[in-house]
Amino acid sequence: MKKTPARLILIRVVVIALAMSFTFGGVAFASRNVPPTPETATLTITTEVVCDRKMKEIEQLNWECSNKDLLDNPPLTSGQKYGKIKYKENTFSSGGTINLYKDFKVDTGKTPNLEVTKNIGYTAACKKGSVSHTEGVGMSLKSKGCCVYVAAGCYMSMTDVQATTETKAQITQTPEMHYEINAGRLEGPGNPAEGIISASMSASVDDEHKGLKLRYKTTVDGSFAFYEVMDFKP
Amino acid sequence: MREEGFIGAVILLLSFLVLFLFLILPQAALAQEGTWSHSSPTWTITYIHSNGSWNVSQNHSHSYAGKNLSESFAHYLYANASRGESVILDTWSVLPASYGSQLSTGTAIGYDSLGTEGQLTTREGTVVGFYSRDFGCLDASVGSQVALTHGIGHSSTKVEKGIGYDFSSRGKGSVEVGCDAVAIGNAHGTYSQHITANGEFNIYYSADISLRANPLCPFGSAP
Secondary structure, eight states: OOOOOTTOOEEEEOOOEEEOOOTTOHHHHHTTSOOOOSEEEEEEEEEEEEESSEEEEEEEEEEEEESSOOTTOSSOOTTOEEEEEEEEEEEEEESEEEEEEEEEEEESSSSSSEEEEEEEEEEESSTTOEEEEEEEEEEEEEETTEEEEEEEEEEEEEEEEEEEEEEEEESSSSOEEEEEEEEEBTTBTTSOEEEEEEEEEEEEEEOSSOEEEEEEEEEEEEEEEEEEEEEEOO | OHHHHHHHHHHHHHHHHHHHHHHHHHHHHHHHHSEEEESSOSEEEEEEEESSOEEEEEEEEEEEEOSSEEEEEEEEEEEEEOSSEEEEEEEEEEEEOSSSEEEEEEEEEEEEOTTSSOOEEEEEEEEEEEEETTTEEEEEEEEEEEEEEEEEEEEEEEESSEEEEEEEEEEEEEEEEEEEEEEESSSEEEEEEEEEEEEEEEEEEEEEEEEEEOTTOTTOSOO
16 A cells, blocks of 8 residues: 655645735825935846756845835934835755746836746756755835835745746835745646745834734744735725 | 039938937937946957866946936856866846946856766856836846756846846756846835756746836826
8 A cells, every 4th residue: 555654744824815905094194205316226137047957146236215215214304204125035056956937127207116926947857955045025114103014935845846936016106915826746737736835924013003914924834825915005 | 423422422411420320329418428348348248269278257238327227237257177078158238228228138058078077167147226206116136057068048138117037057066057137216125036947947037027107107107
């Protein structure tokens, strides 16, 4: 009789849609964006790597903007707005074959201001082989008496995986964030991946009268198919 | 007959004059705006094909300073081959453009150790500084470092109101490629990406960073 390994427990954490609605009111919240600056920049980065031994990839972005020259700050005075988007990602693989595809786009004048899609496939070729991946995106908006902060990301350490992620963030229109991750096995959708994975989102909104804090995190360890989508929309 | 000959001579003279104006006008236009200088000819091509050991080291630079724009470009290539069969082609060119200058660089390499312990190592990159009243400022560097026992590689850079870099390599050995950029205007940002791969690899990398004036801007044109 075929023995089922104890580790091979199929865990499906499926579809956690996190839509945050605030009691602050949509119109008031939507006005908390930072308008596009006179000159804008676009970044379009495409990365494709296939490697059978060791691979390391590190990427980071830090973008700040304001609607006026913010001299003698803090504190912000009436009518002054400040926005920031941060992104950091690193991937490291060894002892196996990795197939990485990534599209990274920034447009400081159009939304979404940040858009990243990624596909990671990995199969270990030896016992010590693994891939680790960390990704995080954060955005903050500040004006006099108001502060909005949103962050999302994932961590995974796997021996066999086919994973896709999608990240979107914007601050020059109504502030929004979207983070989505789907992880399974290489052989096809629905098959379980091996390892540990976690995904999280946190948000805080503070103004003169109200404050809201929210944090959500899922961690799965073992053999699993994993899908999670998290949205921050006012 | 004499009249026809005279007319022919005038047409020929005018043709030469037009050609001459086409050749010198872009440089002349730039010269009126600012200072255009470069450390080497405005275009160069380096080609090496060898079955032995060799090394090459070269740097090119260009700078321009005008009323509303200043820019500086630099491109470098260092390469070393030991045994095996190797080929390398490196190009650099700078041309006056409608707004500042246009830089184009290209590097292509190929190597086969032919069963020896040899390898080809190359390091190439481009560094750009772009300071404009209309579009903002950009400091960026792109480049790669490759050590091949067998394989090929290609990179190209184009600079005009930003920077575009394409790199691809396939083979055995190790490769590093990446980009660093700082953009400063009314907003400012930093960006970096670095990739390293060891073993048998196939890598494609493309980075495009563009600056533009924003027509949708509620404040109108740039200060």
